Amino acid sequence: GEPGRETPHLDQMAREGLLVPSMYASAPLCSPARAALLTGRLPVRNGFYSDNDPGRNAYTPQEIVGGIADWELLLPELLKQKNYTSAIIGKWHLGHQDQYLPLKHGFDYFFGSTNCHFGPYDDVKKPNIPVFRNEKMVGRYYEEFSIADNESNFTRLLTEEAVAFIKDQEGKEDPFFLYWTPDSTHAKTYSSAAYRGTSGRGSYGSAVQELDAGAGAILQQLRDSGLENDTLVVFTSDNGAALVSKFDGGSNGPLLCGKQTTFEGGMRVPGIVWWPGTIEPNTVTQQVISQMDFLPTFLQLAGIELPQDRLFDGIALGQSLLNTDLHIARPVFLYRGDILMAVRRGPYKMHLWTWNAPQSELDDGIDFCPGQRQENITTSFQFDHRDSPLLYDIVADPAERYLISENSEEYKDIVPKLQQIVGDHESDMVKGSPELNWCDTAVMHWAPPGCDELGKCLDVPESNPYRCVWDH
Numbered sequence: 479g480e481p482g483r484e485t486p487h488l489d490q491m492a493r494e495g496l497l498v499p500s501m502y503a504s505a506p507l508c509s510p511a512r513a514a515l516l517t518g519r520l521p522v523r524n525g526f527y528s529d530n531d532p533g534r535n536a537y538t539p540q541e542i543v544g545g546i547a548d549w550e551l552l553l554p555e556l557l558k559q560k561n562y563t564s565a566i567i568g569k570w571h572l573g574h575q576d577q578y579l580p581l582k583h584g585f586d587y588f589f590g591s592t593n594c595h596f597g598p599y600d601d602v603k604k605p606n607i608p609v610f611r612n613e614k615m616v617g618r619y620y621e622e623f624s625i626a627d628n629e630s631n632f633t634r635l636l637t638e639e640a641v642a643f644i645k646d647q648e649g650k651e652d653p654f655f656l657y658w659t660p661d662s663t664h665a666k667t668y669s670s671a672a673y674r675g676t677s678g679r680g681s682y683g684s685a686v687q688e689l690d691a692g693a694g695a696i697l698q699q700l701r702d703s704g705l706e707n708d709t710l711v712v713f714t715s716d717n718g719a720a721l722v723s724k725f726d727g728g729s730n731g732p733l734l735c736g737k738q739t740t741f742e743g744g745m746r747v748p749g750i751v752w753w754p755g756t757i758e759p760n761t762v763t764q765q766v767i768s769q770m771d772f773l774p775t776f777l778q779l780a781g782i783e784l785p786q787d788r789l790f791d792g793i794a795l796g797q798s799l800l801n802t803d804l805h806i807a808r809p810v811f812l813y814r815g816d817i818l819m820a821v822r823r824g825p826y827k828m829h830l831w832t833w834n835a836p837q838s839e840l841d842d843g844i845d846f847c848p849g850q851r852q853e854n855i856t857t858s859f860q861f862d863h864r865d866s867p868l869l870y871d872i873v874a875d876p877a878e879r880y881l882i883s884e885n886s887e888e889y890k891d892i893v894p895k896l897q898q899i900v901g902d903h904e905s906d907m908v909k910g911s912p913e914l915n916w917c918d919t920a921v922m923h924w925a926p927p928g929c930d931e932l933g934k935c936l937d938v939p940e941s942n943p944y945r946c947v948w949d950h
Contacts, residue, residue: 482678484687487694488713492750494759495711496799500766501749502810502822503717504791506738508594509537509571509914511716511769512659516552516572518773518792522816524550525910526572533817533831533860534948535738536914538571540593540607540922543943544913545573546583551785553773554584554655559782561652563587567639568659569594573913575921581613585657588612589639593923594661595619595632595668605923605936614928628681630668636660637692644699653780658696660689665723682726697752707755710779714769715747721848734878735847735856738950739834740812740819742827742878744846751799763802764873766822768810771795789906809899815948816909817860821900825873828896832868833860835950844950867893917946 483489504514510521521527525547528536538545546552554564565587566580573579574592581588593607598620608615609623617623623632640658647654662668662685669684673691677683693713700706719728721736721743730736730743737744749767751757770792774784778794791811798804812820820829834840834847837858847856854861855868869882869889882889920941929935 482683484677484679484683485690487690487697488750491693491697491711491713491752494754495750495752495761496757496802497762498749498751498765498767499762500764501714501747502766502768502812503715503745503747504768504770505535506717506740506744506812506814507535507537508569508664508716510535512571513546513550514791515716515769515772516554516657517546517550518553518770518790519550519788520770520791520811520813522813522907522909523789523791525913527813527816527912528914528946528948529816529912530915530945531948532815533819533833534815535950536815536946536948538573538593538914539596539917540574540605541917541919542573542914542946543575543916543918543921545575545578547910547913548577550583551788552583553776554586554657556584556773556777556782556785557653557655557780558584560780562655562780563647563650563652564655564657565643566590566657566659567643568636568657569661570659574923574926576613576927579610579613579927587643590636590659591619591661594664595625595630595666597625601936608923608926608929608934610926610928615926615932615934616928617932618923618934625666625668628666628668628684629671629674630662631670632668633660633662633685633688633692634670637695640692640696641699644696644703644705647705648703655776656696658692660692663689663728665720665726667726680725682728686728707753709753710756710776711752712772713748713750713752716769718743718745718747722844722846724848732877734850734852735834738814738846740814740829741832741847741856742872742876745812746876753799757799758802761802763798763805765795765798765802765805766808766810766824767795767798768792775799789908809896809903811900811903816912818900818904821896821903822872823896823899825871826892826896827870827872827878828893828900829855829868829870830864830900831860831862833857839949846950867897869893869896914948915945916943918943 513526733743735741
């Protein structure tokens with residue numbers, strides 16, 4: 479669907495596999511969406527949220543004290559029941575203190591960073607973000623791993639690491655799980671020299687081109703290793719395009735708004751499923767899929783039962799992937815921070831709350847819905863619609879332009895049903911303890927594991943915890 483036709487490998491993946499137009503992230507931004515994907519549970523259940531201020535998005539900058547809780551079971555931990563070897567190559571984003579690192583939560587191999595590639599910093603007031611191999615840092619962004627003028631070789635390194643990991647699985651009896659998570663398309667975007675200036679979409683387009691090439695290299699290595707018929711591959715994103723970044727953040731086409739919001743542009747994301755010999759090529763499913771479905775679906779296909787000691791928000795959809803005529807009617811709940819904003823079931827989406835960004839941010843040019851103002855919907859404050867919910871037919875109207883009238887028979891039929899679904903959901907909701915409430919400059923990357931071996935340790939300031947401020 480990319481208008482410039484600059485993603486030939488992903489286009490081929492879609493032709494050879496299954497396209498999922500109704501794929502949803504589980505939060506409208508990075509960290510909570512990833513926590514939900516790996517646990518199969520909403521961020522308000524797994525603790526990846528903040529209740530410092532209602533309905534605000536929180537994530538894991540390097541000031542954050544918390545991370546993924548020990549009581550949560552991540553996908554790689556559960557896959558160990560069938561002797562899977564698991565690797566994460568790219569951005570982790572679920573906490574950076576020692577107890578939160580990937581190897582403490584089921585992964586066997588890690589190359590990448592615990593945080594986004596923000597910077598450069600001066601290593602005095604704020605340290606540069608480290609890059610890890612397994613449990614130890616091997617350098618820092620902007621230092622050993624250069625990023626300058628939108629140029630970096632880091633996506634190439636992540637691709638080489640992924641290809642090497644797959645090669646290493648050749649001839650082994652035990653299965654593997656690879657979680658490949660490059661972040662070069664996050665502003666400030668970057669690409670290697672070979673892709674600079676090759677896109678009509680500037681630095682962002684070049685980053686997408688190199689991401690596409692990396693995906694192609696991974697699929698090709700599966701073919702070269704003779705593993706393609708035994709490997710399920712999913713391509714997706716952790717949130718919609720960041721329209722606030724303008725030319726450095728991509729496009730959501732006709733969808734309303736972008737990252738940080740629970741409109742379609744914030745949470746509806748790409749979805750391609752590839753499994754030669756099992757999934758029919760050039761097919762499309764209208765099944766509504768949440769990324770929280772990955773965990774129960776992957777366990778189902780691996781012959782592993784879901785743990786019975788907790789509630790999962792994802793559902794097993796293995797049969798729907800194999801049979802595109804099979805659609806399981808299920809709700810998808812869309813949260814912004816700790817507030818349930820909307821629900822989708824079948825073709826209908828009902829908004830309970832809506833908003834864009836605070837007026838103070840809009841005044842500074844921080845706009846998650848640029849050029850898409852809708853009165854009483856894309857507001858500068860949290861607009862409460864619970865007494866008269868907004869209803870859209872999201873199949874006929876994916877852009878959320880045409881409200882279904884409250885006076886129509888359709889509205890009178892559908893809204894009470896969705897309200898009952900919401901009521902049942904909220905009555906069963908037991909929120910996890912919020913992990914993203916507290917910040918502290920002392921927990922930043924002053925002295926990560928392995929810094930002493932590299933001579934890269936920095937002086938750690940005195941601890942002074944404070945409640946994080948989440949503006950939107």
